Structures are given as structure tokens and as C-alpha cells.
Amino acid sequence: MKWFAALLLMVAAPxxxxxxxxxxxxxxxxxxxxxxxxxAEALMEELRCLVCQGQSIADSDAExxxxxxxxxxxxxxxxxxxDQVRAWLVERxxxxxxxxxxxxxxxxxxxGAPIVLLLLGALLVRKRVxxxxx
Amino acid sequence: MSRWLRLTPMVLLALVVAALVWRLAHPxxxxxxxxxIGKNLAEVRAPAALPGxxxxxxxxxxxxxxxxxxxxxWCVPCITEVPLLQRLKQQGVGxxxxxxxxxxxxxxxxxxxxxxxxxxxxxDPQSSVQMDFGSSGVPETYLVxxxxxxxxxxxxxxxxxxxxxxxxxxxxxxx
Numbered sequence: 001m002k003w004f005a006a007l008l009l010m011v012a013a014p015x016x017x018x019x020x021x022x023x024x025x026x027x028x029x030x031x032x033x034x035x036x037x038x039x040a041e042a043l044m045e046e047l048r049c050l051v052c053q054g055q056s057i058a059d060s061d062a063e064x065x066x067x068x069x070x071x072x073x074x075x076x077x078x079x080x081x082x083d084q085v086r087a088w089l090v091e092r093x094x095x096x097x098x099x100x101x102x103x104x105x106x107x108x109x110x111x112g113a114p115i116v117l118l119l120l121g122a123l124l125v126r127k128r129v130x131x132x133x134x
Numbered sequence: 135m136s137r138w139l140r141l142t143p144m145v146l147l148a149l150v151v152a153a154l155v156w157r158l159a160h161p162x163x164x165x166x167x168x169x170x171i172g173k174n175l176a177e178v179r180a181p182a183a184l185p186g187x188x189x190x191x192x193x194x195x196x197x198x199x200x201x202x203x204x205x206x207x208w209c210v211p212c213i214t215e216v217p218l219l220q221r222l223k224q225q226g227v228g229x230x231x232x233x234x235x236x237x238x239x240x241x242x243x244x245x246x247x248x249x250x251x252x253x254x255x256x257x258d259p260q261s262s263v264q265m266d267f268g269s270s271g272v273p274e275t276y277l278v279x280x281x282x283x284x285x286x287x288x289x290x291x292x293x294x295x296x297x298x299x300x301x302x303x304x305x306x307x308x309x
Contacts, residue, residue: 019208019235024260050166050270063235064270067261092268094169 018063026073027066033077040073043082046099047072047089056099165289168268168276176282178266180256183233183241190230190256190263193282197253199307200228201300202276204264206236207244209272211291218292219251225297227304231255232263234272275300279307 031037044058051062057069068089075085089097101107176193183189190202203219205212219229231252233241241255258264267276267284277286277300286303288296 019206020237020240021235021259053164053166064261064264067235068265070260071262071265089265092169092265093166093270096166 023066024070026070040076166270170268174283180263183255183257188254198280204232204274206234206272207240212273215292216248223251234258
């Protein structure tokens with residue numbers, strides 16, 4: 001009996017957090033046209049998975065990420081541009097879903113920060129160099 | 135170098151530590167709210183998930199306003215929602231379901247075991263209806279007004295207190 005219980009524990013089923021449906025057609029299958037596939041893959045690298053929120057949908061094993069890859073590939077195969085597909089998703093989930101942030105006013109400090117830091121560094125260096133000469 | 139300039143690194147460090155402590159005490163909200171609230175989804179359709187049952191047409195003027203509940207037989211928290219959806223139904227609120235990535239046999243077994251609060255159930259085998267709604271998981275519950283515009287989103291399983299909230303919002307949409 002004990003052995004049986006131990007055996008049962010060993011084959012314990014994982015928690016059922018996933019569906020029983022197989023992945024959608026284009027979730028894990030490349031498009032036949034290599035140029036379309038390259039476009040789709042570049043876009044999938046830049047879309048955030050809604051389930052494992054630090055991964056791109058290209059990296060994620062979540063089922064929703066698979067369905068999103070299917071969406072990206074089938075839309076690209078149907079002639080949509082990557083920007084159109086991205087815009088469709090941003091319309092539904094917000095800029096958050098894209099790893100390529102738009103240059104919106106709220107993001108300007110972020111874009112400007114490296115330039116400001118470089119200028120500050122240059123000032124500092126100039127001051128030091130002058131001090132050294134003296 | 136002035137005394138104040140010397141202190142800047144310490145001040146910066148203190149600021150960074152304060153920010154980290156604040157983030158630890160107030161963890162980020164990982165919910166992804168839909169941007170479709172206020173948008174018209176009348177064109178969205180989901181074919182019948184079970185033979186002999188109706189599918190879901192979001193723009194259906196006869197069924198609207200109503201609740202559209204995204205659920206799945208493989209979703210454990212969805213079980214706890216069923217009695218609450220049934221309570222909504224008893225109070226006259228129309229409830230439709232979208233079964234996400236589900237198989238008819240599993241779905242029928244789920245409804246037999248837990249109850250069936252749905253007027254119609256649409257199938258969403260590739261999460262496409264879910265993406266149309268800007269939804270990112272199950273369970274999620276939406277309110278749609280008469281013309282098919284999304285008016286409310288609830289993320290995660292319903293709690294008992296949500297029944298009154300949703301009923302009131304539904305009644306406001308009926309006027």
C-alpha cells in the first residue's frame with residue numbers, strides 16, 4: 001500500500017493550468033515564405049507576452065503567447081505589415097505590449113537622459129583637465 | 135569640490151534605496167487592463183462551443199446589454215465563479231460565456247459538474263476573441279451595452295461583492 005502511494009506521488013499530475021487543445025497552426029511552425037517569416041519573427045521578438053510578463057511572445061511557452069504568434073504569422077502571411085499588426089495589438093492592450101516604446105511626450109526624459117548625462121560628463125572632464133593644467 | 139557635491143553620491147544612493155523599498159512595499163499591479171472599454175465590438179462573433187447551443191454575437195441587440203464571461207473548463211478559479219454568475223442570472227442579468235481554448239467534451243463535463251449559468255457559449259479555440267477584447271487571461275468578465283460597446287471589465291475571478299456591482303452597472307445600461 002505504502003509502495004502504491006509512493007508510486008502515485010511519483011506520477012502525480014501537474015496542476016491543470018493549461019488547456020487540452022494543441023497549439024494553433026502557426027504557433028510553432030514557420031511560414032513557408034522566408035521573407036515573411038523573418039518579418040514575423042522580428043515582430044514576435046518585440047511583443048510582450050501577456051502571461052509571463054517579462055518575456056517576448058517569441059520566448060514564451062504560454063498558450064496565449066502561442067496564439068499571439070499564430071496571429072502575427074497569419075496576419076503577416078495575409079499581407080499585413082508588421083507595423084499594422086503591432087498597432088492592432090497596441091490598440092487593445094496599450095503601448096505596454098510593445099517592447100519598442102513610441103516617442104510620446106511622457107517618454108522624452110528617457111530619450112533625453114543619455115544626452116544630458118553625456119553633456120554633464122563632458123563638463124566634468126573639461127573641469128578636471130583645466131584643474132590638471134594648473 | 136564643495137561639501138555638497140561630495141554628498142551627492144550618498145543622496146543618490148539613499149534615493150535609489152528608498153525607491154526600491156517603496157516598490158517592495160507596493161508591488162506592481164500585473165493586471166493588463168483592456169483598452170477596448172468604450173470601443174464598439176459589435177462585429178465580434180464566436181461560433182457555438184457546444185452542439186445545439188447558441189454562439190455569441192457581441193452586437194446582438196436582443197441579448198444586450200449583458201455580461202460576457204471568458205472562462206474555460208481547464209481554469210480552476212472559473213469554478214468558483216459559476217454560483218455568482220448564476221446569482222446574476224437569477225436577478226435577470228443576461229450572461230453569455232466565451233470558452234477559451236476548450237474542447238466540447240471537456241466543456242460539457244465542466245457545465246455538468248459545476249452548473250451552467252450561460253444563455254449562449256461561444257468557442258474561442260485560438261484566443262482570438264480574447265484578443266479582440268484586449269483580454270489577457272481567464273476568468274475575465276465584461277459588460278457590453280445595447281450597441282455592442284464594451285462598458286466594464288473585471289479581471290480575475292468574481293467575488294461575492296462583485297455581483298451587486300455588475301448588476302447595478304447592467305441596470306444602468308438598460309435605461
